[in-house]
Amino acid sequence: METYLLETKQLTKVYRNNGSKVHALQEVDLAVKPGEMVAVMGPSGCGKSTLLHILGGLDNPTSGEVHINGQRLDKMSEAQRAVLRRKQVGFMFQAFNLIGNLSVGDNIELPALVAGLSVRQARKRRDALLEDLGISDKSRNIPAQLSGGERQRVALARALVNQPTILLADEPTGNLDSKTAYEVLRLLRQTHMQGQTILIVTNDPNVASLAQRVVFMRDGRIINETILQERDDTKTLLVELLNLEGG
Ligand SMILES: Nc1ncnc2c1ncn2[C@@H]1O[C@H](COP(=O)(O)OP(=O)(O)OP(=O)(O)O)[C@@H](O)[C@H]1O
Numbered sequence: 001m002e003t004y005l006l007e008t009k010q011l012t013k014v015y016r017n018n019g020s021k022v023h024a025l026q027e028v029d030l031a032v033k034p035g036e037m038v039a040v041m042g043p044s045g046c047g048k049s050t051l052l053h054i055l056g057g058l059d060n061p062t063s064g065e066v067h068i069n070g071q072r073l074d075k076m077s078e079a080q081r082a083v084l085r086r087k088q089v090g091f092m093f094q095a096f097n098l099i100g101n102l103s104v105g106d107n108i109e110l111p112a113l114v115a116g117l118s119v120r121q122a123r124k125r126r127d128a129l130l131e132d133l134g135i136s137d138k139s140r141n142i143p144a145q146l147s148g149g150e151r152q153r154v155a156l157a158r159a160l161v162n163q164p165t166i167l168l169a170d171e172p173t174g175n176l177d178s179k180t181a182y183e184v185l186r187l188l189r190q191t192h193m194q195g196q197t198i199l200i201v202t203n204d205p206n207v208a209s210l211a212q213r214v215v216f217m218r219d220g221r222i223i224n225e226t227i228l229q230e231r232d233d234t235k236t237l238l239v240e241l242l243n244l245e246g247g
Pocket residue numbers: 015016017022023024042043044045046047048049050051
């Protein structure tokens with residue numbers, strides 16, 4: 001039997017709004033292997049964000065199972081989910097979600113301190129990430145003083161600081177111009193190459209082409225899965241990324 005890092009079984013989410021029901025997820029079966037990068041694509045309203053929120057323990061499913069690293073997320077209390085969220089899941093959203101009055105360094109360090117790392121350990125990880133993501137010189141700035149791409153790099157560093165089991169990213173390049181988006185993508189790819197398991201929601205084919213597998217959703221269901229091979233256009237994209245790296 002294959003071991004998955006993340007697995008859902010018959011995952012279903014029904015929102016109820018003043019008597020009307022929205023079937024946001026319908027019997028979704030998804031399995032992600034350790035080290036895999038999976039992209040989720042599909043039209044607006046098909047349930048992509050709902051899926052990510054439930055996988056990350058931000059919301060409860062109506063029915064079905066969620067297994068993360070051998071633990072049953074759907075059986076957990078709110079307090080247990082909070083612990084799991086802190087230690088096992090890294091989140092990246094379209095709108096950075098950084099704390100505006102904290103410096104870049106503090107934004108990155110905070111989740112590590114909350115998760116119980118010592119100040120020394122937290123600072124060590126913060127500095128390594130700042131270095132890795134090329135934003136060391138911005139450590140003392142506040143988020144408002146950064147460009148969109150820099151802000152999203154801070155968001156990535158913050159998502160990675162607790163060395164999460166899985167990185168969940170919801171359209172992380174959605175608000176960026178294409179050049180800046182490539183820069184963030186290059187870093188996501190680098191993170192993946194270092195072994196990070198990533199589930200990324202995107203409607204950009206360039207982003208999706210970095211993944212090993214693309215899952216297509218519609219009306220709350222997975223309607224298709226495609227395994228991406230090493231393809232010519234994937235390579236072209238990588239060359240473009242590398243060129244951008246050079247300046
Ligand atoms: N808190 C909520 N209460 C009620 N309905 C909701 C709630 N959140 C989402 N929905 C509904 O559930 C469905 C799925 O929404 P979701 O945000 O998961 O879509 P999405 O695929 O992420 O869309 P987008 O590409 O626009 O971000 C939509 O019909 C949406 O209106």
